[in-house]
């Protein structure tokens with residue numbers, strides 16, 4: 001991996017709240033900055049998978065990703081994330097493991113058990129197998145402008161059963177926004193479909209990244225795979241060797257569409273990064289308002 005990790009951060013708190021339900025995530029570190037140098041969409045012709053390629057969905061941002069059928073990982077150009085595709089050696093659930101965790105012990109958030117990398121490596125999954133599990137046409141899966149935000153509901157109105165504390169996902173799909181609620185069954189279900197033209201606004205706020213640096217030894221336990229994640233500030237290697245940094249991220253997304261309102265606390269990206277990450281979603285809202293056909297839509301129907 002060529003990109004630099006400026007600093008690491010701990011697992012977002014909401015994932016712990018949701019327990020083993022967010023099966024796709026593992027304790028680990030993610031990139032904070034999306035890479036837009038090679039981003040697709042916005043009038044660019046839709047990329048279609050060739051016969052040896054398949055479309056899957058980035059676990060971090062929801063963008064469509066094209067990968068080789070036999071690849072056991074992928075790179076997302078929308079958010080810069082690199083992921084390894086593995087089945088948990090213990091509970092067999094599919095896990096997208098962040099590239100930075102390669103070679104390390106990794107904990108599965110579904111069964112909470114930790115496995116050595118050697119065991120994860122023996123359970124690699126091909127992108128083709130992942131794609132075959134997605135119940136959508138491949139052309140639709142490939143949408144590079146789709147974004148999916150996950151988090152915990154802070155407040156909600158007109159979107160039952162969403163209520164404070166309930167896991168929520170917002171999917172900014174090609175034709176509409178899907179609001180998902182975490183159900184007692186442990187899976188996310190669509191509880192409302194919001195048309196782009198009915199969106200009053202999507203606001204992003206929040207305190208952003210909070211970094212706490214402590215002298216080495218003061219943070220008890222949980223280093224690396226779980227708990228506090230050690231961060232290295234590139235500025236000073238010496239300091240980095242003697243100090244530990246924990247970064248938590250908070251971003252608030254406020255979606256209002258007529259009587260439906262959702263206030264969501266997410267911790268995947270900082271508010272500033274989220275603002276950029278959601279650019280294609282804002283474009284879709286804007287285009288629905290002005291009546292223009294979305295340049296990056298697909299499937300033919302306006």
Ligand SMILES: [Zn+2]
Nearest residue numbers: 058061076079
């Ligand atoms: Zn992504």
Ligand SMILES: [Zn+2]
Nearest residue numbers: 088091108111
């Ligand atoms: Zn597991």
